[in-house]
Every structure is written in C-alpha cells, then in structure tokens.
Amino acid sequence: MSARPTVILHTDKPDGAIAVLGETHPDLEVHPCDTYAGLPALIERTAAEVVYSIRFDGTPRYPRQAVTESPTVKWVSIGGSGTDHLGRWDPARLTVTNSAGVAAGMLAEYALGAILSFSLDLRGFERRQQARQWGGGRVEPIEGKTILIIGLGKTGEAVARRAQTMGVRTLGIRARPKPMPCLDEVHGPDALLALIGRADFIVCCVPLLPATRGLVGKAAFAAMKPSVVLIDISRGGVVEEAALLAALDAGRIKGAALDVFTAEPLPAEHPLWGYDNVAVTPHCAAVYEGWDIKSVRMFADNLARYRRGEPLENVVNPERGY
Known part of the structure; x- marks a missing residue:
C-alpha cells in the first residue's frame, strides 16, 4: 500500500470515472482503459498498484491473468458485485473488493x-x-x-x-x-x-x-x-x-x-x-442510469481508506465469492 498509488480505471465509460477521481483524488496518477485487450500492457507499462475494473465485454475475454497475477497490482476493485470472472486469486498477495449493494x-x-x-x-x-x-x-x-x-x-x-x-x-x-x-x-x-x-x-x-x-x-x-x-x-x-x-x-x-x-x-x-x-433480458437488470458513477464513488471512498492504511470495505473472500 502506498499513499499515492497509480490507478487504472478499466471501464467502457471512462469519462465519468475520471471526473469522479479528479474531484476526490486530484493528486493521483490515473490511467483510463476502455478495452479488454489494452489492459495487460497498461498494467505493465504503468506498474499500476490499484485497478478499478468493470466486466463490460463478457467473461470469456476478460483479461483475468493480467489483473490477478500482476506483480504490481495489490488491489482490484470490481465495479459490480460478481467476481467469478476473476477466477481464483491469492488473498495474501491481492485484495479484491466489490461494489455490493450498488444495484x-x-x-x-x-x-x-x-x-x-x-x-x-x-x-x-x-x-x-x-x-x-x-x-x-x-x-x-x-x-x-x-x-x-x-x-x-x-x-x-x-x-x-x-x-x-x-x-x-x-x-x-x-x-x-x-x-x-x-x-x-x-x-x-x-x-x-x-x-x-x-x-x-x-x-x-x-x-x-x-x-x-x-x-x-x-x-x-x-x-x-x-x-x-x-x-x-x-x-x-x-x-x-x-x-x-x-x-x-x-x-x-x-x-x-x-x-x-x-x-x-x-x-x-x-x-x-x-x-x-x-x-x-440481456444481463441488464443491474444497469440503470447512474449506477456506474455510484460505483466509482464507492471506489473513491474505499481508495481514501486505502491511502490512509485503513481496512477496505466489501473485501471479497475468494472461497465464498463475496
């Protein structure tokens, strides 16, 4: 954990997320990524410590290894509630949180x-x-x-x-x-x-x-x-x-x-x-106007805790999936 971590915002709608982080954490280096294919290289290039990620293009193509096995990523914040697209991860090395309750x-x-x-x-x-x-x-x-x-x-x-x-x-x-x-x-x-x-x-x-x-x-x-x-x-x-x-x-x-x-x-x-x-219905029951901004704001609040060295909210146990 560092007081000024490099953050990646992995979402297909980065503008709103960037605005929220600019408002709440203006001193941080933030990198947007709106594709699955571009995430692995961005993590490697920036040595990102924190990744906020939304599963926006289905599960099969999700770059889970880049997220869960990166030597620099210490915390992954999932924009929704489900984490099955991550597969298994080592909780001793990587913390995963979700946005349970956002929808x-x-x-x-x-x-x-x-x-x-x-x-x-x-x-x-x-x-x-x-x-x-x-x-x-x-x-x-x-x-x-x-x-x-x-x-x-x-x-x-x-x-x-x-x-x-x-x-x-x-x-x-x-x-x-x-x-x-x-x-x-x-x-x-x-x-x-x-x-x-x-x-x-x-x-x-x-x-x-x-x-x-x-x-x-x-x-x-x-x-x-x-x-x-x-x-x-x-x-x-x-x-x-x-x-x-x-x-x-x-x-x-x-x-x-x-x-x-x-x-x-x-x-x-x-x-x-x-x-x-x-x-x-096409897996849309949780998608309503403004849910993504609400999720990013939950992440921003948790990011403040992370920077202060405080316990994070909504930490996911990989054995339980929640």
Whole structure:
C-alpha cells in the first residue's frame, strides 16, 4: 500500500470515472482503459498498484491473468458485485473488493416486476391485445403468497424487504443462517429442497461458486410447484439450463424471468428465446442510469481508506465469492 498509488480505471465509460477521481483524488496518477485487450500492457507499462475494473465485454475475454497475477497490482476493485470472472486469486498477495449493494435496489425491483408481470398475466394480455381479443386472462394477488430467496446478500435483502411490504411470506437461504428482520424464515443451503416446494416465487441471487454451480437443477425443479415462477438475477450457471428446459417442456413450472445465462450473449438459436412463458433480458437488470458513477464513488471512498492504511470495505473472500 502506498499513499499515492497509480490507478487504472478499466471501464467502457471512462469519462465519468475520471471526473469522479479528479474531484476526490486530484493528486493521483490515473490511467483510463476502455478495452479488454489494452489492459495487460497498461498494467505493465504503468506498474499500476490499484485497478478499478468493470466486466463490460463478457467473461470469456476478460483479461483475468493480467489483473490477478500482476506483480504490481495489490488491489482490484470490481465495479459490480460478481467476481467469478476473476477466477481464483491469492488473498495474501491481492485484495479484491466489490461494489455490493450498488444495484441491489434495481435488482430487487426487477425481481418484483417479474413477479407482478406473471401474477397479472401481462404477457398474456399483451398477446390478446395484439390479436385484438377482448376477454380472457386472469389476474392473481401476490399477497399471501410465498417467496424463496436463494442468497441473502444485499440484493436478497432488498428483494425480501419489498416482498414483505406486499404481504408476501419471505423464506431465505444463506450460507450462514441467522435471523433477519425482513425474512420470516432463514435456513442454510441444506434446506433448499425442503423449502423449494413451499414457494410460489423463487429468486436466485447467489454468486457463482463451485458450491452454487447447478444449484437449481433437476432435483430442485422436481420439488417445485407447477405454479411457481423462477427469477434468476444471479449468474449464468447457478440454474442448470438443461433442467430448466426440461421443466418448461413438461409444464412443471409456470414460467421464468431470466437475466443471466450460461452463454452470454444468449445465442440466437437457443431454445429459451422461444417460450411464451419465459422473459429473457440481456444481463441488464443491474444497469440503470447512474449506477456506474455510484460505483466509482464507492471506489473513491474505499481508495481514501486505502491511502490512509485503513481496512477496505466489501473485501471479497475468494472461497465464498463475496
């Protein structure tokens, strides 16, 4: 740690980030980089100590080795919450922080919007409107229904708070269960299959880890109610897509709202595009006007702590992924 570290701002929208750092840390040497390909050489040339990085062009091409194995980089600040694109890193040599909470409210609104869309049959009414068909369709209240939230970080908590205000019973799963004011029940991961059959809505918001890959798979779908709606705002790979497709084909679930996929962009030939009861969005649920500036400001606050030699906020444990 140094009091005047060289900083790289790795983002596809560097102007706003540069302005924030110019305002909050005007004495620092700051280098913008708006491509994946240019980052390794920039790190080497500048001997950067700190990298603020946003995963703006997908995971497969992300230059993770340049970030996690650089001899000069001591701290990587991730602009979002997920860190699976970094792979593994040595926490004794490299500190990784994230911006957990920067999009929690927006993700929760996406989840609630998806729930309301299905309970109000908005997609069905849209089809009838296009056909100029009067009548048909049925709305259902969500009050009194049950939601299961898999993952109770800041996003999961935000989902639970909003659901609770709508009169929905809230069940949650977290790695280290403890009572939470916005949850009626909190359980550990071992309770997943026992809880999943009680849920009318299931929201996935866990990080992608070895322990969560394929977490919602064949056994989970077999335990679900046929009236359940699945909302996935986690990471592609948490929901096993083959099991999801089988459940959709067999009519074992009411529908799904999916913002994340195993392959992104979702290939045009992928069968998920073709289901009337599946809402597909392009990994955009956390992207709202101003989120990037809010994230950079969180980084700037943490950078002040770093320069003072104080503990950083939102340090990620590579074993837990959060």
